[in-house]
Amino acid sequence: YQDDSAAYTMTIQTEPKVLNKGKGFVINSVELLADNQSSGSTTLSVSRDDYASFQVLGSFDLTQRRKRIMRGGLCRNHAIFKLEDAGNNAWRGQALVVNYSPCAT
Numbered sequence: 001y002q003d004d005s006a007a008y009t010m011t012i013q014t015e016p017k018v019l020n021k022g023k024g025f026v027i028n029s030v031e032l033l034a035d036n037q038s039s040g041s042t043t044l045s046v047s048r049d050d051y052a053s054f055q056v057l058g059s060f061d062l063t064q065r066r067k068r069i070m071r072g073g074l075c076r077n078h079a080i081f082k083l084e085d086a087g088n089n090a091w092r093g094q095a096l097v098v099n100y101s102p103c104a105t
Helices: none
Strands: 010-013 025-034 041-047 055-061 067-075 080-085 093-102
Touching (some): 041 067, 055 067
Antiparallel strands (some): 010 080, 025 067, 025 093, 041 055, 041 080
């Protein structure tokens, strides 16, 4: 959206998500449950070092019925997710669904 004709970026960050009881895991996919739009995308990033840095995993295509990003990489004990959207559209999301596989680190 715009405020006084100046565009702004929406940013949503999760708290640290501890999966696999704090042991290592590999993110197979992340799905965004959100409204379908006529255009636009939302970028997904992950932090594995307590918000110090974020790595972009990809962008969700908001026009698709299933909004999914594949292959998120290895996390040693937790992951923090960040969504960013600079589109000038209403945005309504419900959840991030993380599919992961446990691994030995």
